[in-house]
Amino acid sequence: MRTSVVLAVFLGVVRTVHGDCDRPTGGANTELITDVTFPASDGTSVYFTCEVGYQREGGSGTVTCSGGTWSRLKMRCTIRNCGSAGEVINGRVEYSEGTDFGATARVVCNEGYIVVAFENKIFCGVNGWQGRLATCEVLKCDAPNPIADGYFSPVKEDYEHSEVITYGCEGQHKLNGSKTATCGDNGQFHPAPPKCVLVNCPEPSTMVSNSVVAGGARPPYVLQSSVTFRCAAGHRMEGQATVTCDINSKWGPALPKCNPIECKAPEVKNGEVVGAARPTYKYDETVTLKCQTGYKLNGQSTLMCKDMDQWSAALPTCIMIVCQTPVVQGGVVVGVPRPSYKHMDTVTFECISGHVLSGESTVTCSDNSQWSPKLPECTMIVCQTPVVQGGVVVGVPRPSYKHMDTVTFECISGHVLSGESTVTCSDNSQWSPKLPECTNEKAGNEGHTLKVVLSVLGVLLSLSVVGCCVYFGLLKKKKGAGKEYTGAPQDAETVALS
Known part of the structure; x- marks a missing residue:
């Protein structure tokens, strides 16, 4: 058993050194060309080529299996470049995608020329540019269709690129559209042909409410006729006052409007409208403003709604008092x-x-x-210098004296002082108590005698009055008794005197 294991290990080592090779991977943009079955035996060689659209730039494309490993592939493949597709008369080739394999190119003609080709496109393929370059021919426009009530010039069978024709109208017709047209890149004239129309704008005086036509053209109103509107009193214009009859028989720009003049209710901080306030006021209506308690009005209190929806004066302000x-x-x-x-x-x-x-x-x-x-x-409080006849101020007198200043008097020789000798400047600018008097002593005695005499005379006068009263009383009594009075009774006189 042990002998078998050793033999198996030995045979595996031998195969590693002298064994087969798996399928080689090659390099970038390469393709394996072979009919070998893998794994390949030691010593087998296979060949690589470049993929479609790529070409070899040096190095061998062959690799060989040796000791279970393929030799290094030295061949390099780069993408094929088709280069220039050639020159185009009166145009150029546009390589928007470049000139490498797979790119496309197209012909662009110079101004005044047009591309002639079934398909304006060539393709960079394996064998270079594939397809036929387009050609550039002189561009021409066919004569345009005539216009009703008008004409164009010059009149020709065809026109070269950028050639211009001019349109005109017959009689009272006016051209509506471009006066000229140009033969363009697509073989057509542009812009579209104009029309010849009769221009007649409607009567403007009935078209704007609350207005009058203040000036301008008179009817009929043809192309470029202008009129000017003016709004009636109490109305404000919205839009342009002057309008012109255009090619479409319409007034333009848009007709103005005459809107009623309305002023928004004035809003004054800490103020209010006198009476019932309204959201808006009409032309020439007035509003009166007042301030809340503790504030005073600065500005005009009464305002009138005037033109442009504005009040006649700036809004007043209410300033705290x-x-x-x-x-x-x-x-x-x-x-x-x-x-x-x-x-x-x-x-x-x-x-x-x-x-x-x-x-x-x-x-x-x-x-x-x-x-x-x-x-x-x-x-x-100022008191004037006091003066007492027959008296003098003790000390140095002053022209005037202040509140609570005091002055003391004394009488000159032969005079006697009566009253307070010292007085004070009081609250009412008067001396208090009242000024004293200095009386002459002799004049004082004579005065005393005169007083006695006058007292006696007074007593006598009193007795005379009493006697008269008694006399007339007795006389009345005798008349009542029917006796004739013959003279004044001596006894009555005696009684009255006594």
Whole structure:
């Protein structure tokens, strides 16, 4: 058994060294040409050739099996290049895919020439370019068909490439289309032939509502006749005012429109329309704006809807009413003052010591950003130098005195002071208490005697009045008793005097 295993290993080694070869793979773009059955025995040779469309560039195509391995293939195959296909008179060959195997090429003729061929294409094959090159012949156009009510010139049997013909119309007909045509690359004239038409545009005055024809041509309206429209009052034009009759008997550009002028309701921040607001307003309608409480209007309050759907003036603005901190000379604000105050805020003033307030102490920030009523005034309290007849000021008198200043008087010799000798400059710029008096002593005694005399005279006058009253009382009583009065009774007079 052991002997058999050793023999098998030996035979395998011998086959590896001197055994058969499997089918060779060759190189790029190569093809094996052989009728050998594989695996091939040692010493067998096979031949490679290049694939279709490729050609050999050096090296042998034969490989040999030796010791179970094929020798290295030295042959190289490159793609076949067909090169130039030749020259074309009045044209050229276009190699858009190159000139290698499998590529195609076509003939392109010069301007004024046309390709003549069953199929304008050649193919790079195994044996070079296959197919026949097209030729280029002079391009010509046949005479075009005539047009109704028109003509063209020059008139010929055929026309060369790029040759131009000119069209025209007869009578009142107008050319609708291109006036000229050119013999093109496809043997046809281009653009398409025109038409000869009669142009007559319709009456324009009834075609645009709310408008009138303001100027322009009169009927009939032929080609290039123009008219100009104007919109009626309260309407705005949309489009071009002037239109022209075109070759198709239509006004162009498109007829305008006269749309009613409408202004959008004005929108003002912190403002509103007086009365019932509407989304839009017609031409010449007015709208009045007002500001909300605490704001004032800056600009025109009443606007009118005018042309171009615009208001007659720029929209006003509503500005917050603000009053600056009021300042009163000699006065202060009661409480803590602020840099500014809003509408209807109030401020109360009081005067500093030695000043008196005139006007309203409390003011309000009003609609015009002003304080109302007007700011009060704090006037310095000043008393004039007091004068007392027969008296002098103790010390050096001054032209005027401030609030709470005091002045003391004394009388000159022969005069007696009555009242307070010292007075004070008070709040109402008056001296308080009232100024004293300095009376002459002699004048004082004479005055006393006069007072006594006057007192006595007064008593006598009183007694006389009483006597008269008694006398007339008795007289009335006698008349009532029926007695005739003959004279004044002595007793009554005595009684009255006593």
